[in-house]
Amino acid sequence: MAPAFAVDIGGSRIRVAAVSPDLTLQPIYATPDVSGGPAGLVKQLEGLVRMACEGSPLSAGVVATPGAVNSHTGTISSATNLPLTGYPLGDALSQRLGVDVKVVVDTAAAAVAEFGASGAAADCSIGAYVTVSTGIGTSLVVDGRVVEGAHSRAGELGHVPVRTGPEAEPCPCGQRGCLEMYASGAGLARLSGRAGGPTGAAAVLDAARHGEPGARQLVEQAVDLLCRALAGLVHVLDPAAVVLGGGLLLGGRLLEVLVQRLGEIIVIPGWSARSVLREAAHGDLSPLTGAAALAAGTPAAMRLIGWKVPT
Numbered sequence: 522m523a524p525a526f527a528v529d530i531g532g533s534r535i536r537v538a539a540v541s542p543d544l545t546l547q548p549i550y551a552t553p554d555v556s557g558g559p560a561g562l563v564k565q566l567e568g569l570v571r572m573a574c575e576g577s578p579l580s581a582g583v584v585a586t587p588g589a590v591n592s593h594t595g596t597i598s599s600a601t602n603l604p605l606t607g608y609p610l611g612d613a614l615s616q617r618l619g620v621d622v623k624v625v626v627d628t629a630a631a632a633v634a635e636f637g638a639s640g641a642a643a644d645c646s647i648g649a650y651v652t653v654s655t656g657i658g659t660s661l662v663v664d665g666r667v668v669e670g671a672h673s674r675a676g677e678l679g680h681v682p683v684r685t686g687p688e689a690e691p692c693p694c695g696q697r698g699c700l701e702m703y704a705s706g707a708g709l710a711r712l713s714g715r716a717g718g719p720t721g722a723a724a725v726l727d728a729a730r731h732g733e734p735g736a737r738q739l740v741e742q743a744v745d746l747l748c749r750a751l752a753g754l755v756h757v758l759d760p761a762a763v764v765l766g767g768g769l770l771l772g773g774r775l776l777e778v779l780v781q782r783l784g785e786i787i788v789i790p791g792w793s794a795r796s797v798l799r800e801a802a803h804g805d806l807s808p809l810t811g812a813a814a815l816a817a818g819t820p821a822a823m824r825l826i827g828w829k830v831p832t
């Protein structure tokens with residue numbers, strides 16, 4: 522049987538895998554090459570898919586990408602960290618590979634994985650998946666379905682304004698003071714670099730762990746602002762689970778500090794940050810795992826994303 526394939530395009534890493542019948546994945550990794558614009562990136566993706574599938578004829582594919590995606594047209598209407606805004610990625614890749622290619626938001630694919638049978642929120646039908654890495658992204662799950670929203674932007678936690686006034690950081694989205702400017706990997710790195718500290722997010726976390734005061738203050742600010750935005754999410758949605766993923770969050774081992782801070786902020790009798798906040802069961806492979814389940818047409822995954830289950 523011709524294999525399906527799954528792709529996860531991250532801000533700093535692309536993961537590609539052939540989808541085996543039992544959904545075990547052996548991803549190959551690459552750094553996104555954006556020097557040739559969107560067409561160059563599509564050519565790179567084509568090469569990676571053919572390599573992952575060892576030249577076999579293909580059946581179909583699902584691509585998980587950051588930004589806001591119209592899941593009906595596969596067009597990306599806003600991608601802050603990649604040159605894909607307004608680009609029909611699904612059609613372009615479909616033309617090059619000669620098979621149907623669907624595009625989903627990476628956080629939606631991750632929610633499919635984490636609210637599916639093998640995920641951290643397998644027992645929950647209402648909640649959210651939140652990723653903190655280069656950027657901050659969220660997908661909401663309500664009644665066992667990923668919610669896209671009226672403008673494909675439901676759950677844009679990263680663009681909740683958390684600072685106001687002239688000092689608030691301008692965000693590429695056009696607003697000022699967005700959470701992403703303070704609590705994402707790119708935000709932390711930029712603030713640290715400006716203050717003469719380390720210019721990589723991992724290095725900022727490391728410096729904070731070693732007690733460097735400037736780095737500590739930036740990480741404490743990031744945790745506090747992220748938890749305030751999460752508190753808004755908890756009060757609005759009353760989620761059974763908020764699954765946390767993304768390189769910065771998982772690599773920085775931030776779950777415990779978030780549980781503690783959110784527990785201090787939220788006062789609801791009987792509510793427990795420890796039972797609601799959960800680390801992604803699929804680690805940094807959540808988006809790729811969800812994309813693979815969708816590419817394979819797994820009924821539970823199709824229901825979660827709201828696609829027609831094949832009969």
Ligand SMILES: [Zn+2]
Binds near residue numbers: 692694701
């Ligand atoms: Zn913004």
